[in-house]
Amino acid sequence: MPIRLTRDSADFDQKFRQFLAAKREVSADVEAAARAIVDDVAKRGDAALIEATRKFDRLELDASSLRVTAAEIEAAVKACDAATLDALKFARDRIEAFHLKQLPQDQRFTDEAGVELGWRWSAIESAGLYVPGGTAAYPSSVLMNAIPARVAGVARLVMVVPAPDGKLNPLVLAAAQLGGVSEIYRVGGAQAVAALAHGTATIAPVVKIVGPGNAYVAAAKRLVFGKVGIDMIAGPSEVLVIADDSGNADWIAADLLAQAEHDASAQSILITDSRRLASDVARAVEGQLKTLPRAAIAGASWADFGAIIEVDHLDQAVPLADAIAAEHLEIMTADPDAFAAKVRNAGAIFLGAHTPEAIGDYVGGSNHVLPTARSARFSSGLGVLDFMKRTSLLKCGPDQLRALGPAAMTLGKAEGLDAHSRSVGIRLNLP
Amino acid sequence: MPIRLTRDSADFDQKFRQFLAAKREVSADVEAAARAIVDDVAKRGDAALIEATRKFDRLELDASSLRVTAAEIEAAVKACDAATLDALKFARDRIEAFHLKQLPQDQRFTDEAGVELGWRWSAIESAGLYVPGGTAAYPSSVLMNAIPARVAGVARLVMVVPAPDGKLNPLVLAAAQLGGVSEIYRVGGAQAVAALAHGTATIAPVVKIVGPGNAYVAAAKRLVFGKVGIDMIAGPSEVLVIADDSGNADWIAADLLAQAEHDASAQSILITDSRRLASDVARAVEGQLKTLPRAAIAGASWADFGAIIEVDHLDQAVPLADAIAAEHLEIMTADPDAFAAKVRNAGAIFLGAHTPEAIGDYVGGSNHVLPTARSARFSSGLGVLDFMKRTSLLKCGPDQLRALGPAAMTLGKAEGLDAHSRSVGIRLNLP
Numbered sequence: 063m064p065i066r067l068t069r070d071s072a073d074f075d076q077k078f079r080q081f082l083a084a085k086r087e088v089s090a091d092v093e094a095a096a097r098a099i100v101d102d103v104a105k106r107g108d109a110a111l112i113e114a115t116r117k118f119d120r121l122e123l124d125a126s127s128l129r130v131t132a133a134e135i136e137a138a139v140k141a142c143d144a145a146t147l148d149a150l151k152f153a154r155d156r157i158e159a160f161h162l163k164q165l166p167q168d169q170r171f172t173d174e175a176g177v178e179l180g181w182r183w184s185a186i187e188s189a190g191l192y193v194p195g196g197t198a199a200y201p202s203s204v205l206m207n208a209i210p211a212r213v214a215g216v217a218r219l220v221m222v223v224p225a226p227d228g229k230l231n232p233l234v235l236a237a238a239q240l241g242g243v244s245e246i247y248r249v250g251g252a253q254a255v256a257a258l259a260h261g262t263a264t265i266a267p268v269v270k271i272v273g274p275g276n277a278y279v280a281a282a283k284r285l286v287f288g289k290v291g292i293d294m295i296a297g298p299s300e301v302l303v304i305a306d307d308s309g310n311a312d313w314i315a316a317d318l319l320a321q322a323e324h325d326a327s328a329q330s331i332l333i334t335d336s337r338r339l340a341s342d343v344a345r346a347v348e349g350q351l352k353t354l355p356r357a358a359i360a361g362a363s364w365a366d367f368g369a370i371i372e373v374d375h376l377d378q379a380v381p382l383a384d385a386i387a388a389e390h391l392e393i394m395t396a397d398p399d400a401f402a403a404k405v406r407n408a409g410a411i412f413l414g415a416h417t418p419e420a421i422g423d424y425v426g427g428s429n430h431v432l433p434t435a436r437s438a439r440f441s442s443g444l445g446v447l448d449f450m451k452r453t454s455l456l457k458c459g460p461d462q463l464r465a466l467g468p469a470a471m472t473l474g475k476a477e478g479l480d481a482h483s484r485s486v487g488i489r490l491n492l493p
Numbered sequence: 494m495p496i497r498l499t500r501d502s503a504d505f506d507q508k509f510r511q512f513l514a515a516k517r518e519v520s521a522d523v524e525a526a527a528r529a530i531v532d533d534v535a536k537r538g539d540a541a542l543i544e545a546t547r548k549f550d551r552l553e554l555d556a557s558s559l560r561v562t563a564a565e566i567e568a569a570v571k572a573c574d575a576a577t578l579d580a581l582k583f584a585r586d587r588i589e590a591f592h593l594k595q596l597p598q599d600q601r602f603t604d605e606a607g608v609e610l611g612w613r614w615s616a617i618e619s620a621g622l623y624v625p626g627g628t629a630a631y632p633s634s635v636l637m638n639a640i641p642a643r644v645a646g647v648a649r650l651v652m653v654v655p656a657p658d659g660k661l662n663p664l665v666l667a668a669a670q671l672g673g674v675s676e677i678y679r680v681g682g683a684q685a686v687a688a689l690a691h692g693t694a695t696i697a698p699v700v701k702i703v704g705p706g707n708a709y710v711a712a713a714k715r716l717v718f719g720k721v722g723i724d725m726i727a728g729p730s731e732v733l734v735i736a737d738d739s740g741n742a743d744w745i746a747a748d749l750l751a752q753a754e755h756d757a758s759a760q761s762i763l764i765t766d767s768r769r770l771a772s773d774v775a776r777a778v779e780g781q782l783k784t785l786p787r788a789a790i791a792g793a794s795w796a797d798f799g800a801i802i803e804v805d806h807l808d809q810a811v812p813l814a815d816a817i818a819a820e821h822l823e824i825m826t827a828d829p830d831a832f833a834a835k836v837r838n839a840g841a842i843f844l845g846a847h848t849p850e851a852i853g854d855y856v857g858g859s860n861h862v863l864p865t866a867r868s869a870r871f872s873s874g875l876g877v878l879d880f881m882k883r884t885s886l887l888k889c890g891p892d893q894l895r896a897l898g899p900a901a902m903t904l905g906k907a908e909g910l911d912a913h914s915r916s917v918g919i920r921l922n923l924p
Contacts, residue, residue: 149903156897160610163600171594178844179591179858184837186871200908233907269871284715288726291871295719316916323912355911384618402886406615413609413888416920420913421889424901427610428885440617440700440722442883452873454859455833457844458852466587470855472580476664477631480786481754482851485747489847 064344064368069378078371082385082436086298086327086367096252096281103256108263114253119195119226123248125264130230130246135239138232147236153425154205154240160427161213164446170455175465178457183450185215186291188266190258191243192273192283193234195224195250201237202423206430206444207273208241214449219243220268222258224250250275252282259286272444274431293448297435298327301419302388302408304379305334306395310415311342315350317392317418318343322363323356329367331386333379340370380404387438390419409438463489495761495775495799500809509802513816513867517729517758517798527683527712534687539694545684550626550657554679556695561661561677566670569663578667584856585636585671591858592644595877601886606896609888614881616646617722619697621689622674623704623714624665626655626681632668633854637861637875638704639672645880650674651699653689655681681706683713690717703875705862724879728866729758732850733819733839735810736765737826741846742773746781748823748849749774753794754787760798762817764810771801811835818869821850840869894920 067077102110108125115121139147170180191207193199204221211219221238223230225248238246247265249257255275261267270291271283283292301321303314318330334340347364351357373379376395383391387407395401398413405411409432412419423430431444458466467486474483487493498508533541539556546552570578601611622638624630635652642650652669654661656679669677678696680688686706692698701722702714714723732752734745749761765771778795782788804810807826814822818838826832829844836842840863843850854861862875889897898917905914918924 145903146907149900152900153904159604163602169594173590177857202904202908284718287715288868313920316912316919320912320916323910360912408884410885410887413886414890416891416894417887417889418916418920420905420916421894421897421901422887423913424904425897426608426887428887437719438882440882443885445883451869451871452876453839454841454874455844456841456848456853456857456859458848459845460847463847463852466852466856469580469583470852472576473584473633473855474851476577477633479754481747481750481791482854485751485849485851488747489744489849
């Protein structure tokens with residue numbers, strides 16, 4: 063049974079803290095194993111990559127078969143259902159339109175002293191997209207990772223996806239083509255991350271790696287962070303629904319289960335000021351579970367990590383929502399915009415009863431790669447800026463150097479950095 | 494002697510690759526030691542923090558003396574030289590003015606289907622600033638870390654700075670006050686990072702940690718990444734000067750030495766198309782080294798990691814500059830703006846002969862916390878966005894859900910996520 067908390071109970075604070083602190087994932091300590099794989103690929107390149115693929119994916123490759131060919135991609139696209147391809151294209155166009163609005167502006171300005179200042183954004187040269195294999199191989203995630211990179215202007219977009227027993231998901235290849243991926247390699251795990259970071263004879267290195275993966279992939283990304291950029295360490299997904307008495311219990315239950323079906327570690331939470339709704343949703347979840355194909359997964363998630371929190375007044379939900387910092391926040395109240403304005407921490411907010419989170423997963427246009435595990439307190443969903451970097455610009459003439467130089471010299475000397483001071487003084491004939 | 498490379502020599506490519514790959518820092522494997530400290534502080538809080546401080550900083554503290562008091566800060570400010578304080582205030586004002594221009598705009602728009610989309614930026618709730626102790630305790634770095642956080646709107650700004658043998662740098666405390674730091678604790682090392690990330694009875698946790706530190710601090714930041722946000726793993730500093738024959742050899746030599754004096758692992762590089770200038774700069778560096786207080790450090794950096802690269806034509810310098818991806822790039826050519834436009838990878842660009850990098854270190858206004866060790870290929874200097882996060886917003890009404898819903902349902906089914914599909918279908922009376 064999911065946890066039921068009531069805001070006005072005496073032990074609420076303690077129980078809510080426990081709820082927040084509960085670990086939803088066994089943090090398998092795979093660091094040593096991941097490090098051995100990463101080091102091996104860094105040292106031996108393709109040979110190590112091919113060995114690891116034989117071992118973990120039961121797949122025999124050589125340097126010439128690492129890369130998925132154009133003919134294979136074309137064949138995969140042809141094998142896809144036409145309606146699904148159309149839906150992918152519809153999603154692609156909407157995601158692209160949304161992300162085009164994220165392109166940043168350069169800045170250049172001159173201050174009162176005549177100093178020219180500013181900055182300039184540019185795309186990173188290359189990016190690696192990790193795509194998990196097996197059941198978690200989602201074509202929608204390929205679009206969500208590839209399109210912001212393309213919109214940013216990344217010229218070389220390299221996808222890695224494991225092919226356990228040689229199998230690849232045709233829709234994933236189709237999504238890669240629609241998303242503008244430049245190269246695809248049929249490798250996965252820590253070995254694929256290592257190949258992207260260090261490069262091999264076959265796979266040229268990239269400068270940043272994005273995309274979700276299992277514990278080995280996450281550990282490998284943490285290890286190569288610094289040599290290359292990485293996006294984030296993704297955890298299990300979560301949704302928080304905040305609803306008042308107008309909420310439709312069946313709709314809310316469907317949304318909670320849509321989150322829960324991802325993974326037994328996923329989390330679905332309802333906060334409401336309506337005791338009636340709380341009970342109706344609990345009942346509706348049990349009812350809908352009966353006919354859900356992934357009932358085992360969704361049922362486990364709901365039983366182990368699900369929660370219904372009753373508050374006296376919805377204003378009490380605001381600090382709770384900020385503490386939870388949900389990846390997805392659905393607001394179904396009389397004035398969802400006004401309520402959303404009060405919440406600080408959330409990856410994405412879905413406003414009103416007609417915006418189920420699944421719309422954002424696929425076709426809304428905004429990115430579905432969002433901060434999990436309370437990290438919306440300090441990080442953002444994936445976007446165009448993740449594939450760009452900012453270079454600052456500074457320009458002084460002789461007059462500006464005269465105006466600013468003496469203070470710089472004073473600070474250089476105060477910090478014991480005389481050569482700093484001298485590099486200014488030598489231009490101004492100052493000691 | 495620094496390395497001398499000539500672009501048109503037969504083995505240039507190989508030598509340049511070796512030069513790029515050369516490690517400037519022994520990457521001490523302190524991960525296990527840092528992990529033990531972090532785990533201990535996470536478990537035992539203040540007691541572990543106080544023990545580690547006794548051991549590493551030779552300082553006896555209790556819970557009541559961890560925090561630097563307002564009276565201590567006032568006393569420190571009074572002890573500072575007035576001219577230096579004025580220079581710090583001048584720097585503060587300019588840094589603030591620059592960073593105010595980085596505040597991002599929220600977006601909200603309605604597409605042709607009537608879907609409301611957009612995003613909203615908000616400040617993170619709290620931030621921790623790590624400030625190194627000893628000789629690397631730079632008041633200018635306190636400003637560079639604190640001011641973007643304040644401009645972003647971070648309400649709680651917590652500084653940690655080790656006090657070896659009980660000593661704190663008064664200018665660092667003064668800079669903290671000028672920068673709007675809310676709390677200061679006299680702790681450092683991995684134990685301070687752990688306290689900021691996990692919280693103790695005395696130090697409430699923060700959601701993001703920024704600032705440079707030694708290998709233990711870097712390892713601890715890597716370990717707590719995910720639980721909290723971190724900025725970057727800082728490496729030794731570097732400058733690349735690109736100059737044509739008009740370059741002033743004495744000025745350039747002073748700039749190369751200003752970088753070299755930071756650290757024996759720092760790196761100073763000149764690329765020029767003028768053989769005359771290359772030789773003059775080499776000679777000027779040797780001359781200026783003779784009278785430099787930090788000659789031992791600067792001399793070691795220049796001898797071990799310094800480089801002068803001669804090219805036939807400055808256009809050849811562009812791909813070299815992109816490969817080096819210098820933290821600081823100074824351009825002293827006839828048209829520095831035009832040259833800068835060709836370079837993609839650099840943390841900050843200093844345009845023209847009258848913009849020595851030291852101006853940017855202190856009073857230019859732009860941030861001096863910049864990507865090192867070639868990470869300008871994929872990351873940016875510290876800025877206001879590092880202290881904010883973006884929440885995306887999506888709103889459909891019934892008509893919009895009808896327009897977008899079927900494609901979402903198709904994709905949900907294609908991914909085997911029937912509850913996703915059902916959460917849309919239940920609202921549209923679709924199966």
